[in-house]
Amino acid sequence: MVDSAVLDTIVAPATPAGRSALAVLRITGCLAASIARRLAPRLPDPIPARRPIVAVLHADDGAAIDEAVVTLFPTASSPTGEDLVEISMHGSPVALSRLLDAAMAGGARPARPGEFTERAFRSGRIDLVRAEAVRDLIESRTPAAALASARRLAGALSARVSRVRERLLSAAAGLTASIDFADDVGEAPPPEVAAELREAADALDRLASTWRAGRLLSHGCRVAILGRPNAGKSTLFNALLGRDRAIVTEVPGTTRDTLEAEVDLGGVAVTLVDTAGLRATEDRIESIGVSRAHAEGERADAVFYVFDVAGGFAEEDADALARLEGRPRLLVANKADRLGAGADRLAADADRLGSGAGALPDGAVLVCGLHPHAGETLRRLLTELVAAEVSTESASEMLGTRRQADLVARARDAARDALVALGNGTSPEYAATHCDAALSALADLVGETTSEDVLRHLFATFCIGK
Amino acid sequence: MTWDVLVVGGGHAGIEAARAAAGMGCRTALLTGDVRAIGRMSCNPAIGGLAKGQLVREIDALGGAMGELADGAGIQFRILNRSRGPAVWGPRAQCDRALYARLARERLEATERLAIVEGMAESLLEESGRVAGVIEESGERLFARTVVITTGTFLNGLMHTGERRTEGGRVGEAPARGLSSALARAGLRLGRFKTGTPPRLHRDTIDYDACTPQEGDDPPAPFSFRTKSLPRRQALCWLTSTNARVHALIRENLHRSPMYSGQIRGTGPRYCPSVEDKIVRFADKERHTLFLEPDGWDSEEIYVNGLSTSLPEDVQRGILAAIPALSRARMIRPGYAVEYDFVFPDQLALTLEALDLPGLFLAGQINGTSGYEEAAAQGILAGINAALAARNEPGFVLDRSEAYAAVLVDDLTKKGLEEPYRLFTARAEYRLLLGVDTVVPRLLPHARRLGLVSEGEYAEAMRSEERIRDAERGLRERTFTPSLENRRLFEETVGVDLAAPTTAFKLLQRNDLSVESMALISPELFGTLSDEERRILENRVRYEGYIRREQERLDKLRPFESRPIPAGFRYAGLPGLSTEAAEQCTRRRPRTLGEAARIPGVTPAAIAIISAHVARAEGSPPG
Ligand SMILES: Nc1nc2c(ncn2[C@@H]2O[C@H](COP(=O)(O)OP(=O)(O)OP(=O)(O)O)[C@@H](O)[C@H]2O)c(=O)[nH]1
Numbered sequence A: 001m002v003d004s005a006v007l008d009t010i011v012a013p014a015t016p017a018g019r020s021a022l023a024v025l026r027i028t029g030c031l032a033a034s035i036a037r038r039l040a041p042r043l044p045d046p047i048p049a050r051r052p053i054v055a056v057l058h059a060d061d062g063a064a065i066d067e068a069v070v071t072l073f074p075t076a077s078s079p080t081g082e083d084l085v086e087i088s089m090h091g092s093p094v095a096l097s098r099l100l101d102a103a104m105a106g107g108a109r110p111a112r113p114g115e116f117t118e119r120a121f122r123s124g125r126i127d128l129v130r131a132e133a134v135r136d137l138i139e140s141r142t143p144a145a146a147l148a149s150a151r152r153l154a155g156a157l158s159a160r161v162s163r164v165r166e167r168l169l170s171a172a173a174g175l176t177a178s179i180d181f182a183d184d185v186g187e188a189p190p191p192e193v194a195a196e197l198r199e200a201a202d203a204l205d206r207l208a209s210t211w212r213a214g215r216l217l218s219h220g221c222r223v224a225i226l227g228r229p230n231a232g233k234s235t236l237f238n239a240l241l242g243r244d245r246a247i248v249t250e251v252p253g254t255t256r257d258t259l260e261a262e263v264d265l266g267g268v269a270v271t272l273v274d275t276a277g278l279r280a281t282e283d284r285i286e287s288i289g290v291s292r293a294h295a296e297g298e299r300a301d302a303v304f305y306v307f308d309v310a311g312g313f314a315e316e317d318a319d320a321l322a323r324l325e326g327r328p329r330l331l332v333a334n335k336a337d338r339l340g341a342g343a344d345r346l347a348a349d350a351d352r353l354g355s356g357a358g359a360l361p362d363g364a365v366l367v368c369g370l371h372p373h374a375g376e377t378l379r380r381l382l383t384e385l386v387a388a389e390v391s392t393e394s395a396s397e398m399l400g401t402r403r404q405a406d407l408v409a410r411a412r413d414a415a416r417d418a419l420v421a422l423g424n425g426t427s428p429e430y431a432a433t434h435c436d437a438a439l440s441a442l443a444d445l446v447g448e449t450t451s452e453d454v455l456r457h458l459f460a461t462f463c464i465g466k
Numbered sequence B: 001m002t003w004d005v006l007v008v009g010g011g012h013a014g015i016e017a018a019r020a021a022a023g024m025g026c027r028t029a030l031l032t033g034d035v036r037a038i039g040r041m042s043c044n045p046a047i048g049g050l051a052k053g054q055l056v057r058e059i060d061a062l063g064g065a066m067g068e069l070a071d072g073a074g075i076q077f078r079i080l081n082r083s084r085g086p087a088v089w090g091p092r093a094q095c096d097r098a099l100y101a102r103l104a105r106e107r108l109e110a111t112e113r114l115a116i117v118e119g120m121a122e123s124l125l126e127e128s129g130r131v132a133g134v135i136e137e138s139g140e141r142l143f144a145r146t147v148v149i150t151t152g153t154f155l156n157g158l159m160h161t162g163e164r165r166t167e168g169g170r171v172g173e174a175p176a177r178g179l180s181s182a183l184a185r186a187g188l189r190l191g192r193f194k195t196g197t198p199p200r201l202h203r204d205t206i207d208y209d210a211c212t213p214q215e216g217d218d219p220p221a222p223f224s225f226r227t228k229s230l231p232r233r234q235a236l237c238w239l240t241s242t243n244a245r246v247h248a249l250i251r252e253n254l255h256r257s258p259m260y261s262g263q264i265r266g267t268g269p270r271y272c273p274s275v276e277d278k279i280v281r282f283a284d285k286e287r288h289t290l291f292l293e294p295d296g297w298d299s300e301e302i303y304v305n306g307l308s309t310s311l312p313e314d315v316q317r318g319i320l321a322a323i324p325a326l327s328r329a330r331m332i333r334p335g336y337a338v339e340y341d342f343v344f345p346d347q348l349a350l351t352l353e354a355l356d357l358p359g360l361f362l363a364g365q366i367n368g369t370s371g372y373e374e375a376a377a378q379g380i381l382a383g384i385n386a387a388l389a390a391r392n393e394p395g396f397v398l399d400r401s402e403a404y405a406a407v408l409v410d411d412l413t414k415k416g417l418e419e420p421y422r423l424f425t426a427r428a429e430y431r432l433l434l435g436v437d438t439v440v441p442r443l444l445p446h447a448r449r450l451g452l453v454s455e456g457e458y459a460e461a462m463r464s465e466e467r468i469r470d471a472e473r474g475l476r477e478r479t480f481t482p483s484l485e486n487r488r489l490f491e492e493t494v495g496v497d498l499a500a501p502t503t504a505f506k507l508l509q510r511n512d513l514s515v516e517s518m519a520l521i522s523p524e525l526f527g528t529l530s531d532e533e534r535r536i537l538e539n540r541v542r543y544e545g546y547i548r549r550e551q552e553r554l555d556k557l558r559p560f561e562s563r564p565i566p567a568g569f570r571y572a573g574l575p576g577l578s579t580e581a582a583e584q585c586t587r588r589r590p591r592t593l594g595e596a597a598r599i600p601g602v603t604p605a606a607i608a609i610i611s612a613h614v615a616r617a618e619g620s621p622p623g
């Protein structure tokens, strides 16, 4: 039988491929220290813990690879819960690959994606919520998203969840006492039970509602700019980006293919999509563009619908808007300058004028795309449209993944069911099952009872070396 | 000669162990220090209660004696938690102490293949790493293929009343000294527990006007499916309570109580071995209920349930004086605490056989449990397994989702013990499936397979479940249409507006309809069902969704719970598995992932690792 322990020390570069000033390689597992000694025979014996040591690394044949800094984190202080060796070397892809070969010759195998974090989780160093935060932090696209992930990584969300669990546990204990100690404490569940359940349900509901913001932060959102030809969509697209990305001409039908660009709006990575003007057309190319525009409208999380205020809000506009029913959208009445008022005044306070402005449809916002400050106004409007939750939540812990959101919602619903059962006189042994369901959803959330399948999928979404 | 099974001890565990083994065809001997002590209730004169009542019914369905003995000796029958669903009903009977012991002894004497031997076990006989019998104090050797030790609280028993100490396991009975050291020599780790008893009062010296009477259920429900009827005449119990003066007195004298540990563990209500513990743990409670329980029809003794204590006699007198109903009560015997050796039960397999000494089985309070019912449940399981082992057959282990008895044994053998183990319904993951209403269908098939119930008894007992299922089917099949006639019938009889065609099943799910009211509409729906069966049916219908969800939860977990770990699976050196987890698993040899998951020191992360490697060993992905 092969000694499986030998197979199971893992190694991976922790830095991206390519030439760079530095490259970092990490080895973890029970062979980590002995591999380090094999790579750098001059290391002191034993290798001191958590102290960076400069050493020359050698390949198996004795040829030098590089001079590097080697640090050993023994099990007690290692993030993976096993000996971990970190080697910082010069960022040469050739040297790095020779070092990898040497480490593998010493008994390590290449790590799977996320395996370092997986080991940290499996050894109990971090719970699943924090493990997920590692990935979220690496993948965050805006500073605000990075901050939210860092908070989760530091354990803020885990702490919040564990406070709720305390409440649920105490409710469960109360219910149970009324069953198992009915002769002593009396048959009616103590009044604290309902109070604890209510607090727990409310806390879980607040937590669940952070998912709107959390999702925006971690996944960003997609906003399509739609409207008839020549409404000024590309003009607004450029203004939002602050640069001339799309072609703008006075010819209707200028934009044909869709155009995408990303902006950071209040911490949310927003993908803006400029589209072809909506109209019936014989032109084959343009008509493909129009159907793409419609498709974008369906796919987007929110829509800017633009029309030329001088041309008026036409029946086609109403039809197109109707297709977007129920989705966050903003109706932009562009070319305000052509109403006769000064362009600068309108752009500066382009507030919702509502029906007060005569023929404007409800909720429309007057804008002048040509105004030098149009970009700021539009960014503010767009932030209000898609990222309002983010700014209000930014001070608290947010859920970061759909998995978390689903489980928190399930726990909340179960806590509410328990409350309802308690209120309508359902016998406590039944009410207790809801309480247990809420607790088990939260145990899943932090990874105590998460199924192997879920874990495998989850860690597979990590990058290698994390 | 060599016995197949030798049972040491004639308490509640010993009785069940001996009867089960003999019932399975083994030549069985029961060794007891005093035949008159067989089946003696050393503590309160009652059988059953919350969670314990369920256990008694389980013992009964496995062919055990406790249910019938309690039915025979019962003087008052009540089902606790009766206002709830049958999942948490706790049948309980106040018993005539002397009658119970007599019935138990008669029952044993009438058991075929069972010999009762008087004598004290002094040490174990061992032969090539197995137990081969016991040596008596007299030096006599008793040879046996398997030995079941059920000596309760007698190992090095020491009784405390305040500062005064007496050796013994029960008042007037000598302790078992030799056996303790024999077990230790056999390599078993022993610990020491204390348990309390309350003072006994003379029944004619209590002021009953200052008490609340507590009557039995009418009609009374028996424990045993074999008991056809119970006498209508029932005894009264009485309730009174402690008060601020009592609490103050206890607090002042805490330092004189050997029972009071001085530590408060946990926050929720826990099992309280003494009144001094209760008062310290629940400092804000102004009173605790005391139950005055008669010791039998002819006995003069009253047992003060709720007042277990090891405080000195003078303090006990002071306590009584401070309780109006008891202020003039004559104390027949003061309360005392017993301190005794127990064997840490994590040294036992799920069959209750010692992991490191094949052939030796332990059951009852010797395993650190409290209560007659917990003892008897272990007794019957140990007896069955000793019989199987004597015949070289594989052990009998129930699943946690199948019986409270299994929860008990699983907890005992897997978790550490810090205080005497008492069963609670909350210890079961599938409480809704373990109610008294499902005991017979759950366990009787096992008893039949083991030969512990006759075919006739089996068929008869299963009939009740069939009746309930038939009635449930009938409810689903019967639809009431909103005809003029029906609407009037519903309106006038039960005040319900029948607006649309509805099945009787759906109607019974309504909160404002019950079996009683539905029976007014259509009595044939419930035909021949007994009262208890009607209540069970009503609950099953009303809480159908809950019960289904519980079953689904179990079904979902079962693939994991029952995923086998191959015999001889190597834990040592599994990457990422802690040394502690590996050692524990190697020693305990869990048969499934579910069992492994309940071993202390085996974390979910460890289970994930084991699961992955079990799968790898089998060449399939973990599920
Ligand atoms: N007066 C005025 N002209 C504007 C304004 N916004 C855009 N325009 C002009 O309107 C014309 C069309 O602008 P685009 O941005 O190309 O319009 P579009 O909606 O993208 O048009 P298509 O791509 O053809 O669908 C250009 O000549 C712009 O300069 C505005 O606020 N005021």
Ligand SMILES: [Mg+2]
Binding pocket: A233, A234, A235, A246, A247, A248, A254, A255, A275
């Ligand atoms: Mg354009």
